[in-house]
Amino acid sequence: MSDLTGGANSTLFQDGNVMQVQNALVEEVYTPDSRTGYVRISYSFPGEREMIFTNLLQLNVNWNTILINQYNESISLCRILKGMTINAWFSPDFTNSTPPQTNAYRIVAFLPAPNVRVLVDRIASIDDQNGFLYVGNPNNMADQIRFTISNLTQILDQNNNPIPLNILQPGQMIRVEYGDFETASIPPQTPAFSIKMITY
Incomplete structure (x- = not known):
């Protein structure tokens, strides 16, 4: 070079x-x-x-x-x-x-560091293969958010121990920290910075 x-x-x-x-x-x-x-x-x-x-x-x-x-x-x-x-x-x-x-x-x-939003809601579904986690109403895509999961996303259990995405299950309550920007798609999509399990 x-x-x-x-x-x-x-x-x-x-x-x-x-x-x-x-x-x-x-x-x-x-x-x-x-x-x-x-x-x-x-x-x-x-x-x-x-x-x-x-x-x-x-x-x-x-x-x-x-x-x-x-x-x-x-x-x-x-x-x-x-x-x-x-x-x-x-x-x-x-x-x-x-x-x-x-x-x-x-x-x-x-890009400038995004402002962080926090959402507490139930998991609607999980696409482990493609790294997507859907939160919100499982029967209505328009009432969901699709979070993209990368190797930078921190996923924790109730005791703050790191866990893989496939441990999470639909119906569990989670706390998600994510950026203040979303795509205009249905459901809107945004990267998740951290996910914490609240209930099993």
């Missing part, structure tokens, strides 16, 4: 036929469908006499682009906003436009 440019805020590398930028600043985001579009970024590099220069680059996002946050969770393009910081992997084939454009392979967005 060779360091092509570097600066106080961001660094651009080339690793074989893949380029990578770290700590780039998001200048603009465009998406017609929350999954495709582009992210326009700026990154710094040093010039002569300790001067710092800034380049703009447009990263084109398609359905094959991996979009995740710093916790390795999938996100939509509309979650990336102007002023955020991202790491990105992209093609070294740039257009001659201003700013130059290239296709993004992977973007990691550093």
